[in-house]
Amino acid sequence: MSAVEDRAMPLRRRARRIVVFAASICLVPAAVSYVAAMGEKHNVGLGVSSVEWLRRNGGNSLVSEVENAYYTLNAPAKGGPPLKALPNVGVANADAEAGSAAAPYRPPNVKPLIHPALPGEGVWKKAGAGAGARPPVLLTTFRSDPEYPQLIAGVAWLDSAQTKLAYVPGLDEPPEPLPHRGPGEVPPGSRPRLVATFNGGFPLETSNAGLVYRGKVVEAMVNGIATVVEYRDGRVDVVRWHQGPGAPADVWFAKQNLPPIIYEGKLNPNLSDGPEWGETVNNATRVWRSGLGVDARGNLLYAAANDQTVESLAQILRRAGAVRALELDINEDWTSFISYRGPGAASPSNLLPEMFRPAERYLTPDERDFFAVYVREGQRW
Amino acid sequence: MSSRRRDIARRRALLADLALAALIAIAAITLAAGIGVVAVGALVALLAVIAWAGLESALARLRRRSAIRR
Numbered sequence: 215m216s217a218v219e220d221r222a223m224p225l226r227r228r229a230r231r232i233v234v235f236a237a238s239i240c241l242v243p244a245a246v247s248y249v250a251a252m253g254e255k256h257n258v259g260l261g262v263s264s265v266e267w268l269r270r271n272g273g274n275s276l277v278s279e280v281e282n283a284y285y286t287l288n289a290p291a292k293g294g295p296p297l298k299a300l301p302n303v304g305v306a307n308a309d310a311e312a313g314s315a316a317a318p319y320r321p322p323n324v325k326p327l328i329h330p331a332l333p334g335e336g337v338w339k340k341a342g343a344g345a346g347a348r349p350p351v352l353l354t355t356f357r358s359d360p361e362y363p364q365l366i367a368g369v370a371w372l373d374s375a376q377t378k379l380a381y382v383p384g385l386d387e388p389p390e391p392l393p394h395r396g397p398g399e400v401p402p403g404s405r406p407r408l409v410a411t412f413n414g415g416f417p418l419e420t421s422n423a424g425l426v427y428r429g430k431v432v433e434a435m436v437n438g439i440a441t442v443v444e445y446r447d448g449r450v451d452v453v454r455w456h457q458g459p460g461a462p463a464d465v466w467f468a469k470q471n472l473p474p475i476i477y478e479g480k481l482n483p484n485l486s487d488g489p490e491w492g493e494t495v496n497n498a499t500r501v502w503r504s505g506l507g508v509d510a511r512g513n514l515l516y517a518a519a520n521d522q523t524v525e526s527l528a529q530i531l532r533r534a535g536a537v538r539a540l541e542l543d544i545n546e547d548w549t550s551f552i553s554y555r556g557p558g559a560a561s562p563s564n565l566l567p568e569m570f571r572p573a574e575r576y577l578t579p580d581e582r583d584f585f586a587v588y589v590r591e592g593q594r595w
Numbered sequence: 596m597s598s599r600r601r602d603i604a605r606r607r608a609l610l611a612d613l614a615l616a617a618l619i620a621i622a623a624i625t626l627a628a629g630i631g632v633v634a635v636g637a638l639v640a641l642l643a644v645i646a647w648a649g650l651e652s653a654l655a656r657l658r659r660r661s662a663i664r665r
Contacts, residue, residue: 223605226651228612230644235616237637237644240623244634272629 304339318348341553350376367519368565398579407588411576414583415471423470434459440474440540475528476539497524507536546570
């Protein structure tokens with residue numbers, strides 16, 4: 215460099231100028247991508263959409279690190295004053311009409327962990343107002359951790375003999391092109407039989423797992439990963455996948471998410487962090503978490519609660535009767551279980567009142583994929 | 596030195612800086628995991644430069660003031 219240039223502009227100023235130019239050039243394609251993404255249809259706020267854009271564009275581990283730091287700093291305190299009541303869930307005790315029918319199966323109530331138990335703690339209640347003696351969906355809440363007596367877990371039981379599970383793609387998830395993506399919401403024509411909806415699993419990009427939709431492979435299946443599977447005959451199960459990357463002929467949909475958290479009645483011994491759990495919030499970080507399992511009779515159990523680790527979530531599901539289970543979505547923005555009190559998606563209600571997203575979430579287009587639960591043909595709503 | 600020669604030198608320096616910045620940007624976009632990470636890195640770099648420039652001008656002002664007092 216000549217003396218003339220040195221006098222004109224010191225080196226450090228030139229270095230700064232180069233950084234400003236380089237950063238500005240980098241921001242042009244990023245801004246184009248960001249503006250295009252924000253211009254799409256969303257039903258979450260700009261902040262959440264921005265984080266999702268960052269995750270999809272190579273920033274997943276960065277976001278997870280920031281989330282870990284945030285949730286660690288805001289971890290709940292142990293103890294605290296005892297709760298006096300649990301939130302109201304459901305419409306009536308499930309055994310209210312038990313005498314009127316030929317003893318349909320009901321899951322045993324969840325045994326409270328903290329004594330004295332609060333009124334209704336662990337007692338199953340019907341989700342639907344007119345559900346009769348054999349309700350397809352039961353709900354309950356209980357305090358799930360004696361060290362954190364303020365935490366309340368919500369659990370739903372879905373009678374597999376009476377209900378049918380459907381996987382519903384969202385507007386953005388899965389991102390692969392689908393021949394039958396649908397509107398990203400519960401189709402209006404299916405709402406008369408709708409009894410519940412709940413969140414799906416991690417986005418495919420972050421779960422490193424597979425998806426089969428309508429019998430076709432959307433993303434190659436991965437052996438050893440926990441999978442919600444519906445067979446063509448309507449049976450639903452939670453399994454550890456071992457059938458290779460393709461779609462077996464009898465599978466209608468299969469959604470994978472991380473390793474099983476409960477398998478054959480036992481908690482996964484590797485629930486502490488490790489590479490098998492992917493790039494996500496640490497397993498030991500307390501955050502909203504949700505999971506899905508099956509009981510010994512093949513009925514589905516959904517559980518969600520705030521400030522849970524993966525292990526405490528697994529314990530909630532096992533206490534509710536799950537013998538196999540997987541973790542579903544986490545964080546307050548993605549955790550939803552909604553039941554409907556009457557046909558036609560009437561009176562939607564979140565499983566827990568603290569659930570962040572509105573109860574109408576899946577009646578409008580949603581970014582993420584989710585599950586819808588319908589009463590089977592010929593079954594009473 | 597004539598102002599014309601100084602002007603030409605300034606323009607050359609600007610062009611060289613732009614070319615170097617473009618190379619850095621292309622390398623960052625190519626090597627990064629995604630455009631989101633590039634955007635975060637670029638924003639952090641811009642903030643750092645603003646802080647650096649601000650600190651430098653504040654220090655210069657302080658030095659000038661203390662020189663006037665002496």
